[in-house]
Amino acid sequence: MNTADLGLPVDVPSTALFTDQYELTMLQAALKAGTAERRSVFEAFTRRLPEGRRYGVVAGTGRVLDAVENFRFDAGVLDFLRERNIVDGPTLEWLADYRFRGDIWGYPEGEVYFPGSPILRVEGSFAECVLLETVILSILNHDSAIAAAASRMSAAAGERALIEMGARRTHELAAVASSRAAYIGGFNSTSDLAAGFRYGIPTVGTSAHAFTLLHDNERDAFTAQVDSLGRGTTLLVDTYDVTEAVRLAVEIAGPELGAVRIDSGDLLLVAHRVRQQLDELGAARTKIVVTSDLDEYAIASLAAAPVDAYGVGTQLVTGSGHPTCSMVYKLVARAESADANAPLVPVAKKSLGAKSSMGGRKWAARRVDEDGVAEAEVIGTGAVPAELAGRQLQVELVKGGEVLGRESLDVVRDRHTAARAGLPLSATQLSRGEAVIPTEYV
Numbered sequence: 001m002n003t004a005d006l007g008l009p010v011d012v013p014s015t016a017l018f019t020d021q022y023e024l025t026m027l028q029a030a031l032k033a034g035t036a037e038r039r040s041v042f043e044a045f046t047r048r049l050p051e052g053r054r055y056g057v058v059a060g061t062g063r064v065l066d067a068v069e070n071f072r073f074d075a076g077v078l079d080f081l082r083e084r085n086i087v088d089g090p091t092l093e094w095l096a097d098y099r100f101r102g103d104i105w106g107y108p109e110g111e112v113y114f115p116g117s118p119i120l121r122v123e124g125s126f127a128e129c130v131l132l133e134t135v136i137l138s139i140l141n142h143d144s145a146i147a148a149a150a151s152r153m154s155a156a157a158g159e160r161a162l163i164e165m166g167a168r169r170t171h172e173l174a175a176v177a178s179s180r181a182a183y184i185g186g187f188n189s190t191s192d193l194a195a196g197f198r199y200g201i202p203t204v205g206t207s208a209h210a211f212t213l214l215h216d217n218e219r220d221a222f223t224a225q226v227d228s229l230g231r232g233t234t235l236l237v238d239t240y241d242v243t244e245a246v247r248l249a250v251e252i253a254g255p256e257l258g259a260v261r262i263d264s265g266d267l268l269l270v271a272h273r274v275r276q277q278l279d280e281l282g283a284a285r286t287k288i289v290v291t292s293d294l295d296e297y298a299i300a301s302l303a304a305a306p307v308d309a310y311g312v313g314t315q316l317v318t319g320s321g322h323p324t325c326s327m328v329y330k331l332v333a334r335a336e337s338a339d340a341n342a343p344l345v346p347v348a349k350k351s352l353g354a355k356s357s358m359g360g361r362k363w364a365a366r367r368v369d370e371d372g373v374a375e376a377e378v379i380g381t382g383a384v385p386a387e388l389a390g391r392q393l394q395v396e397l398v399k400g401g402e403v404l405g406r407e408s409l410d411v412v413r414d415r416h417t418a419a420r421a422g423l424p425l426s427a428t429q430l431s432r433g434e435a436v437i438p439t440e441y442v
Helices: 021-033 061-069 075-083 089-096 126-130 133-157 172-185 193-199 209-214 218-229 242-256 267-280 296-301 386-391 409-421
Strands: 039-046 103-106 120-125 161-164 234-236 259-262 287-290 309-312 327-335 344-346 363-368 374-380 395-399 439-441
Touching: 021 089, 021 126, 039 126, 039 133, 061 103, 061 133, 061 395, 075 089, 120 126, 120 133, 126 327, 133 161, 133 172, 133 296, 133 309, 133 327, 133 409, 161 172, 172 193, 172 409, 209 218, 209 234, 218 234, 218 242, 234 242, 242 259, 242 267, 259 267, 267 287, 363 386
Parallel strands: 161 309, 234 259, 259 287, 287 309, 374 439
Antiparallel strands: 039 120, 039 327, 103 120, 103 395, 327 344, 363 374
């Protein structure tokens, strides 16, 4: 079963109002001026990576495709626009028949990106493309930020498992998107059942401190949990005294105890003590899970600790200090007229600051060295050099309004693992630095 087809019970019927008002007022003015149907090319990219980050992660593409497909102005939406006098009658008539019928190319989801990378290219009439700006950026900026944080955490964790558990630290719908992005970035499971339902991500969870506090003593709490969930469950051992809790846990569940969870204290020290105690009690196969406001730096600091899995919440769903990627969506080329055969003209904003951009429909390729390691992100607007023809990054996602690029999350997740592995080793260093490879324009 494709769980993505099920949808969330809280899904909205249309994504058309996930936009800024000026998208619609621009449409109205362009319709009146006769320029709305000019063939146009928009690109989503970022001018720089978040401070200290060495690569970005493309995430949210699958959600963008869903949003584009569901971008419809139904009767209720049109009534809202009419009642608020946001656009005029002719524009409302145009919106009533809106369907995106253009083409979208982009980096495949899970791929890495760098400053200037044309992550998404949207082509069609100005009218149909401009309306998609806000929802595309909303999804890509959020999901890519979470995936980048997740990627850094999974690199720090190595082969150890990662559990996403940030649902209570963000908006309820953002939590679902965060789980999806975290899975792409290397997390193994989530505590959020909506994410499991919507995307098929493995879900986990056992008990919190409240369950222990509910009972008259820790023995009763552990006994109740083991009786209900089996000996392979994970028992939370830091409600009162960790040493006594570990002793009780093994006494009640036996050496088949699945895991113990530590949620406070000096995790490095406590993990070593708990591992020693578990081994001495004959529970050598019982795993240790640690939680408690972890980020990639805390995970890295526990590399030498006998930890088997990490549970991460707040820092993950907030992008570990960088909750957005600062992606923009810019018109880079447009036709000279509404004639379907009119040639495209490169266009770009001129700026004295750092907001200038490069015009023209772009291709992107990644040049590698003799060992197959990436050495440059090459971007151009003309012919693709022969030596880079087989290294192009963009793939066709939508053709003539028909979605072509849907993939399973496991495929996307594996792609990210391979893309990160193809970068120089310094890409996964947690010390601050510039992009691990340069961007070259040709």
